[in-house]
Amino acid sequence: MKKITTISVLALMAGIILVSCDNKRQPGKIYMPDMAYSRAYETYAERDSNVFTANPALRGSSKIFYNNTPVAGTIKRGELFPYTLTDDSVGYAKSASVPNPIASMTDAEMSEAGRLFNINCAICHGEKAQGNGPISTSGKIGGIANLTLDNYVKMADGTMFHSITYGKNLMGSYASQLDRKQRWMIVKYIRTLQPKAAAAVPATDNTQKATK
């Protein structure tokens, strides 16, 4: 009898202790820490500051220098070669002569480019690139370019790529969100949203009809 009481009281207390750890601001306890936390370095895991340093000034000291950026001059397999023009007026002027390395795109590639455009660009420029995305129409950021205007139709592919890579005016650089190939693909996709250049539009013969 007494034993049962003791056991049940103990069980109740254990239950209360287990449940009472329920603070949503704390991550909670785990059974086996050495199985839960990786010994090897995992993305976003905390690095041991006694072993690693992200400060270039301490490079070559007793600590290991590591700051997440790829080694300078390395290129990912299958990636396009680096874009070498600099982020200044000289580079901007020169960019017009850089050709788009992507000659043509398949339907699948075009819809992928459209998807990327809708994720990264349409939020400001609008799905039809008319400068009327949600951020623009709600008036949060002003001066968003309507890419279907004449001066953007005439803008060279290279200049457009340059602006996406380094940003222009209020627009930031998208080099960290889109790799080089994706940026060129988006340039190609923007061309499909733009009206054909004015010269290419055949003159309508309305006037002739009117005179007849």
Place this chain on the structure above:
Amino acid sequence: MSRYKKFIDKSLVALLFFLTLSLNNQALAADGEALFKANCANCHKPDVDYTGPALKGWSKRVPSQEWVYKWVANPAQMIASDAYAKSLFEKWKPTVMTAFSNLKKEDIDAILKYVDDYTPPAPATAAAGGAAPESDNSLMFGILTLVLAVVAFILLQVNSNLRKLSDEKEGIHRGEPVPFYRNKTYLMAAVLVLFAFGGYKTISGAIGLGRMKNYQPVQPIYYSHKVHAGVNQISCLYCHGGAQDSKHANIPSVNVCMNCHKGIKEYKGDAIVREDGTQVDGTAEIKKLYSYAGWNPDTKSYNPDNNMDGVPDGAQPIPWVKIHNLPDHVYFNHSQHVKVGKQQCQTCHGNIQEMPEVYQFAELSMGWCINCHRESKVDFYNKESGEGNKFYSIYEKFHTDLKNHKMDSVTVEKIGGTECQKCHY
């Protein structure tokens, strides 16, 4: 009669004439508004500074109306030649106004008239009263149970008292009744209840150990997903693009925040209220971002990098707290689920676009994973139409089974999604 008719006709014509006149007037004013909205509103607001200066009260600032015509036609040339234009540029650089050579003098006059007459619309009164607090029934049921238990206990006591009385009347003598706290039946019942309750709590607590459902850490910046992904409709993949390409859905670096926040300096949306009732100062939170980014909103530029560490002085990464933690002995890959499996972010992360502060929505337990793998269908390859993921073209048995109608769809489990070594290796 005919005389009257003539008079009425005449007055009607006159009325129509005046009506057209007044309509014309209105059309001119509306023109100014339409022209402003089509050409200027992207960078200017009538009454407050925006990307460019507020336009109201222009006549007190610019040298002459003639100056405005020249400026609108070619701002770059004016900056080079005119002193006031140069001072304007110094104030607002590096942004230069676009030339609007298509606007005629009358158009500009209409726009100027519109901005001078502009009065800001009265602010909409805040929606009264929040949503009614969600009532929780469990407390009521608990009280009801307690009341019923007390009633039952009293009735039992009454019953025993009555029996005692009737026994006395009939002359049957029974021993002194045992008080209820020593009554073995009561005690046994109480112990059983305690045992069941304690056992349940112990086991559910032990299962919950190591699971972090509802985990909602305090983040260094009060970043509201509701404002960004909900109100402003920014795609999840804009910031967390890694989800489609890699194992991790990356936490965006500060430059991604600055893509928009170079332009957005203040929070003007609906009030964000914390759970304890205090209000979040959105503008102050944006200022925190600026200090992490090393951005100076006054000069609209990043701080110089004098200490040569590759980032603007004072800039540092934002120490966001990771919410969804899987133990090291489980492998999980975002791109596999987002890109190949075409799962919505919300399936596992809940309605993120409605969360001011993000919490862990799913249990992230093995049972939770397995359940989804049993129910979710893969994008199986259809040999006839060529639709679906071509990877699955090698599953010969399933193709014949589907053809013979032995199965109607292929789930993740069928292609090995519940094998141990798929996730544990």
